[in-house]
Amino acid sequence: MVMNNKSGEIYTFNSFTLQLESLNVSEESRYAVFLFIILSYLFIIVANVGVAVLVFVDRSLHQPMYLLFCNLSANDVLGNSVVLPRLLLDILRPPSERLIGYYECVLQAFIIHMFNTTSHTVLMIMAFDRYVAIGNPLRYSAIMSNKMLLKLTAGAWGAAFVLVGILLGLTVRLSRCRTFMQSLYCNNAALFLLSCENIFVNNVYGLTFTVVLFTASIGSMVVTYTKITVVCLTSKNKTLNSKALKTCSTHLLVYLIMFFSGIIIIILHRYPQYSEEKKIAAVLYHIIPGALNPIIYGMQSKEIRKYFSRMFYSNKVLMSS
Template identity: 65%
Template sequence: ELQNNFHIIYEYHLKGCSFLFYPLFIFLLLAYMFIFVANVGIVVLIWTDRSLHQPMYLLFCNLSVNDMMGNSLLVPRVLADILVPPSERHIHYYECVMQAFTAHMFGTNAHTVLMIMAFDRYVAICNPLRYSTVMTDKMVIKLTVSAWGVAFVLVGILLGLTIRLNRCRTLINVFINNIYGLTFTVVLLLSSVGSIILTYSKITEACLTSKSKSLNSKALKTCSTHLCLYLIMFISGLVPIILHRFPQYAEYRKVSAILFNVVPGSLNPVIYGLQSQEIHKSLIVKVFFPK
């Protein structure tokens, strides 16, 4: 199913949406500006404030970088195409491939990064005494490299299988591509959902057996935020996959594919920033009491 995003993006640039161009342009422009400023601000704040140099925040930086990457290549191009007539909307094949690679990396990274963030929460709540020895700087680096590396390899193979096809034919055999794309999607979703269910089952068990109110309060705050981010990403990504099964809703599928980038990218820094007291304090100090 992830392979279908390639065709969604390509189809959009060739045909385009046919309704409400200018309101959509204003909405996407404002959303992109907010995504860029908010995520850059979060990353800069975390890296410049030593009190925020904790695994939980450092791992979240991966999500902000992923949101900026996914939106920065897609949204500006969509904004540019909205301003020209549909007949003049063209895209070079190699630019389309780059967009497909970025779109797939964005979707895959969203899962892998949230998976390593779930592991961090599991260690923090279920093994608090070992947290500092397990979640070292080296472990944070290993988790980050693993999240991006796995996504890069999976997407690289997928795009490699697509690029190898000869486009100058009346019939293109994509059997291998479909098999790999389906396997890719199933493995990614099962790993993602499975890790979240397993992690939160262990966390729930730890909270129920623990008599510490501080532990339960910490678990509720951090885990509710993480779970909220995951559900937003999962639902917004599931909608275009479902709509792909209904050709009569092609226009809605195009819009939902764009919103899959915009919605999580806009809400992630807001939800995470509003929940974290440490980020609140650091932001207030940086803005109102700069040195």
């Protein structure tokens, strides 16, 4: 059903076809942007899947730290696979053909918000793992048992599923009077802004959701690393301190990359005049953490470096013989 309001704006009620915004790139730079995104996507898939497979294949890597990292790899693959392939197609299409079905859009938004939320919850339980390993090394194996690992993993994904389910559930209940989404890809805010109904509840829950997630995330990092610092300062074990510095710096770097990538988008969202910069930041939010995580965790791990060294040496021997 289509009708005009007093100002002449056309309203299309409950349309099942939505139009996405596009990157404002010139004809000359379109293929360069396309090449950058597709190469980034391929690297993210190969690097994250490669490290995850390596962890499961090599028994020496069957440790909580690496198994928890596999959750991060799976999340990066899932989040980027929902966003980047679709974005690649839309770059090559004219604006009028950048269309998406409503239910497909809701599903994409659900997975994207799951990706965002799980990035925080997984890194929170990884921080707990590092604290137990450094603060209570003698009881580490007993505390971080397979059962505990399963509970923490289920908690990280389960909490994200429930919180995001409520977030999108509040949006799906709204009727729609618009079809143009002010976003490169589907997300909750862009979806509920399609409605002409009162969206006060959506705004309140969305803001509360964001504040609670960031507060819990930042709070857990501050508390965990404060306790780790106290342990290191009171301990005269140089080996322990060296191990703590290495593993914690890796985890903290991954967290800070994810955190500041998200904060930049939130800040730009408050300034409509920087709409193009916000689009670029939204794309890089998926690319940068997804590409850097396996490099940081994989290449700074002694066990993984040893595995690649053995593999390289074996191939060298085979080629020489």
